[in-house]
Amino acid sequence: MKHLVVLSGAGISAESGIKTFRDADGLWEGYDVMEVASPIGWEKKPELVLKFYNDRRRQLLEVKPNTAHKTLKELEKNFKVSIITQNVDNLHERAGSKNVLHLHGELLKSRSTKNEKLIYDCDKDIMLGDKAEDGGQLRPHIVWFGEAVPEMHKAAKIVETADILLVIGTSLQVYPAASLIDYLPDGKPIYIIDPKRHEDRLLDHVHFIEDTACNGIKEFADLMSK
Incomplete structure (x- = not known):
């Protein structure tokens, strides 16, 4: 075979x-991609990043x-x-x-900010204060711009x-x-x-x-x- x-x-x-961003002007549903898909964006505005991916996750669960x-x-x-x-x-x-x-990465997974190998299934919103078992803040299990x-x-x-x-x-x-x-x-x-x-x-x-x-x-x- x-x-x-x-x-x-x-x-x-x-x-x-599911909307893309590369066909337009670097905006993803009104967001600058570097604000919501980069380590710098996460460091500056973690609440915004979490909201962005929480919205994308909800949208994913609605499409087929x-x-x-x-x-x-x-x-x-x-x-x-x-x-x-x-x-x-x-x-x-x-x-x-x-x-x-x-x-x-995968939208329906989260991971620890301390240990990238601590990965969890995730079909709900991630909020600031949600922690992994090692105490690290949970973040989307997504490879952002600038990451390996x-x-x-x-x-x-x-x-x-x-x-x-x-x-x-x-x-x-x-x-x-x-x-x-x-x-x-x-x-x-x-x-x-x-x-x-x-x-x-x-x-x-x-x-x-x-x-x-x-x-x-x-x-x-x-x-x-x-």
């Missing part, structure tokens, strides 16, 4: 109603996986599918995907074993995640589903499907069935 590795980004979740999420699950019938996602939502898991690696991406090594190892790479919902502009494409073995095919064609990554073995995630995944699945 061939190994299909999927790199997914905000575009796939946007079609479920879409056709793209569900089709990736269906592809497990014919492929070994590994999903490496930049998204912090759990829509891949809720669609039934078995192997999902979150590069940038601890799962990068594991993600690179997964890409190295791919027979096919599918990029969906991401423009490959966010590093270090965008560098994962460079770990694909030479000559292995890359399929990019994106309504905006980006020629800078154009190689002979790159196939563009210029469409949204939900529409493009149908064409990809048809190609894979031939």
